[in-house]
Amino acid sequence: MSGPGPGFEYIQELQGRAIPRASDGSRTPGWDQPADLTKDPAEIPDPAVIHVAPALRDEIEAAMARYPDRRSAALPALKAAQRFHGWCSPQAILEAACVMRVTPGYLTAVATFYDMFELEPKGRHSVYVCTNISCSLRGADALYEEIAAAAGEDGEINVRHFECLGACDIAPMVSVDNVYYGPLGKGDAKRLVEDLRAGREPLPELRLALRRTAASELPAEHEQ
């Protein structure tokens, strides 16, 4: 087959537009965002037409080779595409689909399910603030507001509420570009944003990886 296929225009039309999710942020798109049924579904993108950066292609192909079924590489492929494009744009999805030999629709369905895929253009740094139960009991909601206020309109810093990040021992905590820091106290929100803007590691002394287990720091009467 020559040419990009009947769904290609639709993908082009989507360029720069976010992929829809339900209004409450859940994984179940509502009736208010129906698919356009007048359009043909997109087919598997034609590699002769779609340009994919060789490094991205290699990374996705290496991921596919790790599994008995190439489709298992959907998450690693989308992650790689997101990293290359800055966000999970329709173009990023199109390129990943082209290498994986699946339809863009298939990968769009996957991308809209997972919280770590950014479906809108976003800043270079991601700051996930855990606002689930344990962290919110220790002031995470106020912390989120502080960080968001400190970041202001800075498009480079992407501050997000996040569900339990599995670090309730250092609540309230943040994950900055996938590295965990906590517990954050007074003034840390501002310092976090300043460090990021200055290109430094944020709050280096609060890094989770530096901590010993809580059990090892028990008062003497609890030692075995």
Place this chain on the structure above:
Amino acid sequence: MTQALLFKDIDEPNLADIAVYERRGGYEQLRKVLSMSQDAVLSELDASGLRGRGGAGFPAGRKASFLPKGDMDKYLVCNADESEPGTFKDRELMQKCPHALIEGIVIAARAGGINRAFIYIRGEYEEQAQILDRAIAQAYDAGYLGERILGSDVSVSLVLHRGAGAYICGEETGLLDSLEGKRGNPRLKPPFPAIEGLYGGPTLINNVETLMTMPQILRMGGNKYAELGVSGSSGTKIVSVSGHVQRPGNYEIELGIPSREIIYGLAGGPPPGRSVKLWFPGGSSAPVLTAEDLDVPYDFDSLAKAGSMLGSGAIIVVDDSTPVLDVALKTARFYRHESCGKCTPCREGTNWTVKMLERIEAGEATPMDLDIMASVQEQIIGNCLCVLGDAMAMPIGSMIAKFRGEFEKHMQRAQLTGASA
């Protein structure tokens, strides 16, 4: 009080490095199982009485024995998705002692006659994933993984798979769909994964802590391990304590000690001047208990008898400074966000529960709403493919039952102050 098996050397510097782990006796049990028969490994696990540490508490030895015999491709999947709110034990275990997990995986693979293993780690744990990447590469180089391990006829391959942020992928069949590269929607059971799981093949799914306990069981012997803990809940458990306590963190305990000992003794209890109002004994999916239940022994059966569950071993403590409504709303909103949307009772039930709680908060609710909300919870339980809906219904239902007076008082106060205006 604290009993250290998994945590014995946990703070040893560079334990994540294979040389340090080997010096501490690491991979000796792997060598041992290579020369044991499959049945011998299974019977050690059976004798230990080890129950799954991920949440359901199913006997680990029995689960491994469900896999069919034969030469087909069989799969082991280590569930490292750990997204149950309040749970952070696997994170610490993988970060500090990744080789014990790899050793446990080979032991479990041997018990199930399995040749292909995967670790499904949640995407947020990128730091731990990188540590595991390195550890897996070291284990391959040392011959502990791959074809014909250490010259034996046992072969196990291991692939680390990163998730991308979805609570439901910790549910075993949702996890399998996610690992196959799909949306993480749970599957109808039966067929159970042991018969038809990953890529349609027989699949054993175990939690990180469960697998990391297996080398300890082999080292001590199943019968000796079973002497730890209490009847029906053998061994030790890593408990994650968080919320309103002075020393939040992971503690390894012998199962069956009083819950008070964990919350007050180890974690230091609530801040001075505060008292425990309610606590989740096993993650946010467990029905809440109150200060009256603090002396319940912390083990599977005692907590079940008290009307809750041990779950993932995550204790979240809420003190008397926090309104129960805030806790209920946080909990319900989380499950609404995480519902995959496949089953109606869960998709709609979580959404309507949030809406009703918001009505209560805004002062727009009537006492009848509490009854409706309670009945919604009852109608979710048992009516979905997986237990995500139940996981909201159980704590919310228990909060309405135990703190009804407080909900009603809030409703009246909110109406009087016209909070809805």
